[in-house]
Amino acid sequence: MRGGRDPALRGDPLGTHGSRRHGAEAVPGGGGGESPLVRCSWTLRTIHNDFYARWREAVVRVVRRGQRQGRFRADADAERLALSVTALTAGPAIQVLT
Structure with missing residues (x-):
């Protein structure tokens, strides 16, 4: 102030x-x-970004494990597939929350 x-x-x-x-x-x-509102918003954004990155990394690990097991195509880009999966699930989740 x-x-x-x-x-x-x-x-x-x-x-x-x-x-x-x-x-x-x-x-x-x-x-x-x-103000505290802006600091809180910034903190929540940081937490959200960290959580989302960890979630995406977990999906990448699942895809790679599935590729090793022959459940996903070996030539698929695990990073792109993970991004698509997380984006497809984030949209409906946001709709439910808002």
């Missing part, structure tokens, strides 16, 4: 005035005194 006032009272509910911007989000450490 600059000037001792709450960002919401200044017409800046996310506390992003004066911060560095990345897309539509304020970047933590941007010097603008980001």
